[in-house]
Amino acid sequence: MKLQLLALSAYLSFAAALTTIRGSISPSQQLPNPSVLPADTTITLTTSGAQYYTRLRADNTFVFRNVSEGSYLLDTACSTHHFAPLRVDVARDGEVKVAQTFRGNPWSNVGEKKGVPIELQPVKAAEYYVTREGFNPMKMLGSPMILIAIFSVISMMFLPKLMDKMDPEFMAELEEQKKKRAATAQNQPNPLANFDMASFLAGRSKPSSPAPPAQEQERGGKRK
Amino acid sequence: MRLLSRLWLPCLILNVVSVLAIFKDDAYHTDWHIPLIGPSIAASTFFHRPNAESRASLIYTLTTRSILAAINPKDGELVWRQPLAESNGTGIACGGNGIIVSATGSAVASFDAANGRLFWENQFSSKIVDLGVTATNAVVVLFEDGAVRLLKEQTGDVAWEWNFVDSTDVPISLHVAESTVTVALSHISKLHLTTLSLATGREVGSPLSVAGHPDIPSTHRALHGDDVLSWTERSGSILKFMPLAPTPAPAFVDIPQDVIETTVVALKDRIAVHYKTGANSWVDIFTVDAGTAVKHYSLQPKAGAHSAISLSTSGDVTYLVWTSTDETLLYDTNRPEILETYPHPQGQSVNATLAISEVVARLDGSWAMRSFVSSWALGFVGDTHLIRNGEIAWTRPESLSSIVASTWVELLDPTTEGIVEDLNVETHTSIGAAYIHRVKRHLNELAEYGPDWVKALPQRIYNAFLSVENTESERTGKWKDFFGFRKFAVVVTAEGGLAAIDVGKNGEVVWKASLVSPPVKFAGISGIYEVRKGTVAIVAADGEYIEYDAFEGNELLRAELGAPALTSALVDTPSETKAVVVILDNGKSVVLPPSPDLGPVYLSIKESSRLVKGLRVTGLSHHPETTWTFVPPASEEITSVVSRPVHDPVASIGRVLGDRSVIYKYLNQHLLVITTINPTLSTASVYILDAVSGAVLHSATHSGVDTSQPIRVGVSENWVVYSYFGDDDVVSTPGGAAKGYHLVVSELYESEFANDRGSLGQAANVSSLTGAGKPYVLSQSYIFPSPIEAFAVSSTKQGITAREILILLPGTAGIYTLPKRIIDPRRPVGREPDNAEKEEGLFRYQPVIEIDPRSIITHERKVLGLKKMETTPAELESTSIVFAYGLDLFGARLAPSMTFDMLGKGFGKIQLVGTVVALAIGAAVVAPMVRRKQINSRWSAM
Structure with a gap:
């Protein structure tokens, strides 16, 4: 009796070992109309030593026939959209369990359970191209450097006019200050004119010979 | 949310790192793709309307490469194609009402005829012998184990199954009628017909024995529908055929001894039998009258080993189209006179092996005729053509789908090639003399080319500003373009054809040649090499060494090596030339061209799945020495x-x-x-x-x-x-x-x-x-995230440019480029990189590499069935050229570190000139103003 039962169960398990797995791609936000997917969109079930593959059907479903027991990785190869992988476990009695899986995670780590039949949804549309950034005047105007330049140009043009409208007394004071500054500037040698490139590059902070400043002063005088 | 972040984190990292991307304006300009399907199977090639409403028909074909495709007869473009399960070059395809049903191996699939989307598919344990489509789109399938199954039109599930009793019976064919299906099988070496009801799958009436001792398999080609049954007897010396009528009466013809191929074509009430000998071919026309076939007339033999016939019906008339090498003949099957002769254009002969035709009578009494023809040439089998009223409207190079090997051929540099002798003089004289020689040469060149150059200058400047592509890349033939983007790939097909493909010019075939002469079959190839400038050498597996001119396609040398070749390699000799070393089956080695000064070279050879051997070869000795052997641990292959x-x-x-x-x-x-x-x-x-x-x-x-x-x-x-x-x-x-x-x-x-x-x-x-x-x-x-079909590495002239790994993705049919620095084993694991590592360009290890579509160099193209990718450097250091083959052909340029040595399309020449001009004008206007202001300020400061 027991033997018979065993035989029966063995027979049943054998008979049920081949399962049909169904699934579909339903409309979603990323893909309102799944019928636009290319005709060669393929779905594969892979595990060691066994691989099943099928194409997406015209009604956006897919069927794997005669899948044997195992723990499979379901991948969708589609040239226009990117799909996340799924884990599909087919038990000995033909029961199918589907779970979310992440690539690189240990396989023993079963992810969030999903319903059967399988529902696939794209994660993202594939974008193959990069558009070359051409010359864009509006974008150029938006850059901070250009904004600074424009601002300084405007202030250069409008400041003198603003000055004209200012209080004459304050104006006079400003003139005075300006003159003073100009006078000191005349007496002081231009620091740039005195710059010794060679010694700067050589790492010496001060020029070794004291003669040049006098010369420079003379030249500065000539410029008047 | 967490899900999304986990998914996209690797992508984001990739985005930061990836430099290579396909620019929208480069795609389809710097790359090319020839989608191919392979040679068509005669019985599975037909004109068919994609749906009942459509007026124009498409060409549907199943190929020996197991690809089901729909071709637009107008321009030869593929409407769709679907790769099916591999089945050694056999398969059946049938058209239904808006569907195409295919069977390869033990799998049946039904596709939407208009767009190629799958309706259903089913897989069985036994191989499929024949199939038929009923009026309701259900599919009847005959299996090798003798079962007949009806598959439902909606799902492909089995509706009924019928098994015949005797296991020694051999199933032959299946014939679908309105409400019944007739199965032809050989039962105790008798040809039996069993009729089954389509509705129930039960036998209708008793089996009918129609003939004794049919040949299994039959030695003729049957290209007819379900109304006729044909078979051969007495090892192909008698051909019998009969219309499937309630009281079958077979007609028979004797096949002469020298006939090498017979084809039976039937349409409506006409049966045509085509005979081919090595030298000529002829056609017999039969008329079916009340279930018996009667010979109507014979057409006179035509000379030529290659021709194909097809029948087409329009109105009440059935036409016969006979395509021979130089002309296409149109007959009305009622009369033996030629209706119309369409000579093929000069120099465009077609060695037809199969043809399907459509003929329509025009109102003015002439005919519109188009034939889809598959042709044969030495080494190139299966090119397809559309012959429209004698003109070859288009040609598809399907023979190039079987490329097995290729080598790159460097083109000649027009600036140095003409002055090779002058340059040699300069290298071999003293420095002073060479200097004087060079100055003289330059002066001569200035006088010779200078005026033309100056004259062409305005045009060049104009082109540089307004044309998209640099005009200098327009050089043709064997001359290299300025940047070296053009190179030839000399390829060998599995049938022994040799062809040069211009990789820089959209895969144009420059020349074709054959490595074999008719009676000999191509044994395969051991290696193909560019041995000298403009010369390729082929080592055939049967031990032949052949040299070809790579630019013209002329055979230069053919030598027998004396034994089949095991392996071969291209080596450098001390005298700065190259030589091919071949290891032969008989334990000897040959060096070609003979170079006694060749020092020891080391080759390795895979002897079996358990042994790799290292060999040492010198230019003098003909006996390679085994230097080492590698045997993997037990039970490893x-x-x-x-x-x-x-x-x-x-x-x-x-x-x-x-x-x-x-x-x-x-x-x-x-x-x-x-x-x-x-x-x-x-x-x-x-x-x-x-x-x-x-x-x-x-x-x-x-x-x-x-x-x-x-x-x-x-x-x-x-x-x-x-x-x-x-x-x-x-x-x-x-x-x-x-x-x-x-x-x-x-x-x-x-x-x-x-x-x-x-x-x-x-x-x-x-x-x-x-x-x-x-x-x-x-x-x-x-x-x-994807299986990998093949690896290749980008190759540049100096190797300065970063390397990129090319990965062939079979799933999405593309080529992915992965910068080598992304898979750097020095990436820190489990921690963020420190400053030194950041400076090195390393970033944190992530176990997953996500595929960024922008790094797929094939972008939206579908490159199907590729097996191998070859890379070669261009003249520019930044650029590598890719050529991939296997089924489709694909070529592209690759710039792993961007085109740093070339001004790209993004460089605005007009903008640059405009900016300079604007700045000059601005400076000219502002300069006097500034000067005046400076003077004024100094005066006012005093």
Whole structure:
């Protein structure tokens, strides 16, 4: 009796070992109309030593026939959209369990359970191209450097006019200050004119010979 | 949300890192693609309307490469194509009402005829012999084991099944009528017909015996519908055929001895039999009257070994179209007179092997005729053409779908080629004389070319500003363009054809030649090499050495080597030429051209799945010595042996780290990678050998490997990449491994420590023979989201440009480029990179490599069935040229570090000139103003 039962169960398990797995791609936000997917969109079930593959059907479903027991990785190869992988476990009695899986995670780590039949949804549309950034005047105007330049140009043009409208007394004071500054500037040698490139590059902070400043002063005088 | 972030984190990192991307304006300009399907199967090629409303029909064909395709007869473009299960070049395709049903091997599938989307598919345990489509689109299938199954039109599920009793019966064919299906089978060497009801699957009436001793398999070609049954008897000396009527009466014809092929074509009430001998062919026309076939007339034999017939019906008339090499003849099957002769255009002869036609009578009494023809040429089998009223409207180069090997041919430089002698004079005289010679030459050139150059200057400037492509790349023929983007790939087909493909010019075929002459079949190829400037050498597997002019396609030399070739290699000789070394089956070696000064060269050869041998060959000796043997551990099988590319220049011998110290690369030109699998333990091993000494430099074994899936390897510089399918289930790994495609990278360094060369010390030269030391190997493993068909590495002139790994993705039918620096085994694991590592360009290790579509160089193109990718440098250091083959042909330019040495399309010449002009005008306007202001300010300051 027991033997018979065993035989029966063995027979049943054998008979049920081949399962049909169904699934579909339903409309979603990323893909309102799944019928636009290319005709060669393929779905594969892979595990060691066994691989099943099928194409997406015209009604956006897919069927794997005669899948044997195992723990499979379901991948969708589609040239226009990117799909996340799924884990599909087919038990000995033909029961199918589907779970979310992440690539690189240990396989023993079963992810969030999903319903059967399988529902696939794209994660993202594939974008193959990069558009070359051409010359864009509006974008150029938006850059901070250009904004600074424009601002300084405007202030250069409008400041003198603003000055004209200012209080004459304050104006006079400003003139005075300006003159003073100009006078000191005349007496002081231009620091740039005195710059010794060679010694700067050589790492010496001060020029070794004291003669040049006098010369420079003379030249500065000539410029008047 | 967490899900999204987890998914996209790797992508974001990729986005930051990836530099290569396909620009929208480059796509379809710098790359080309020829989609192919392979040679058509005669019985599975037909004109058919994609749906009942459509007025125009498409050409549907199933090919020997198991691809079902719809071709637009107007321009020859593919409307759709679907790869089916491989089945050794056989298969059946049938048209239904808006559907196309195909059977390859033991799988049946039904596709939407208009767009190629799958309606259903089903897989069985037995092979399929024949199938038929009923009026309601249900499919009747006859299997090799004798079963007949009706598959439902909506789902493809089995509606009923019928098995005949005797297991010795051999199923032959299936004939679908309105409400019944007739199965022809051989029962105790008698031809039996059993009729089944389509509705129930039960037998209708008793089996009918129609003939004794039919040939199995039949020796003729039957290209008819379901109304006729045809078979041969007495080993093909009698051809019998009969319309399937209630009281069948077979008609028969004797087949003359010298006939090599007979074809039966039937349409409506006409049956045409086509006979071919080696020299000519003729046609018999039969009329079916009340269920019996009566010979109507015979057409006179036509000379020529190749011709094909097809029947087409329009109105009440059935036309016969007879396509021979130079002309197409149109007959009305009622009369033996020619209605119309369409001579083929001069120089465009077609050796037709199969033809299907459509004929329509015009109102003015003439005919519109179009034929889809598959042709045969020596070495090139299966090119298809559309002949429209005698004109060849288009041609598809399907014969190039069977390319098995290719080599690059450098084109000639027009600036140096003409003055080779002058340059030689300059190199061989003293410096002073050479200088004077050069100045003289330049003056001559100035006088000769100068005026023309000046004259052409305005046009050049105009073109430079307004045309998109540089006009200098327009050079044709054997002359190289300025940037070296044009190169020839000389390819060999499986049938022994040799062709030159211009990779820089959209894959144009420059010339074709055949390596074989008619009675001999091509034995396969051992190697193809560019031996000299403009000369390619082919070593055929049966031991023939053939040289061809790569620019013109002329045979230069043909030599018998005396024994089949085992392996061959191209080596450099001391006199700066190249020679081909061939190892023969009889244990000898040959060097061509003979170069006695050739020093010892080391080759390795895979003897069996358990043995790789190292051989030493010299220019003088004809007997190679075995220097080492590699036998993998017990129960391991060698699957592949890969060595570094021949052109693999290394720009830097070390890697500079963030702290300015250097780790030295282990650079060995003789790196050999051997992969093995162990199916019983589910392990895969990779051995890195020195091909000269045979020393194992490094080995790695991975457990839990799916050994039924191939292990792919790529080697370059000092690193190796390989991929396999890893599975936790097979061998449980502590911590749990990830299931998926693993991509492993191993880099070889001279030492573990920076500024240290390990055992090599200060050695300037390293010899494999005296012990090159063991490398220090760094490895990292990644998960790749797709299976990998092949690896290739981008190749540039100096090797300065960063390398990129080309990965052939079979799933999405594309080529992905992965910058090598992304899979850098020095990426820090489990922590953020420190400042030094950041400076080195390293970022945190992520186990998954996500495929960024912008790095797919084939972008939206579908490159189907590719097997191999070949890369070669262009003249520009930044650019590598790619050519991929297998089924489709694909060519592209690759710039792994962007085109840093060329002004791209993004460079606005007009903008630049405009800016300079605007600045000049601005300066001219502002300068006097500023000067005045300065003077004024100085005066006012006084």
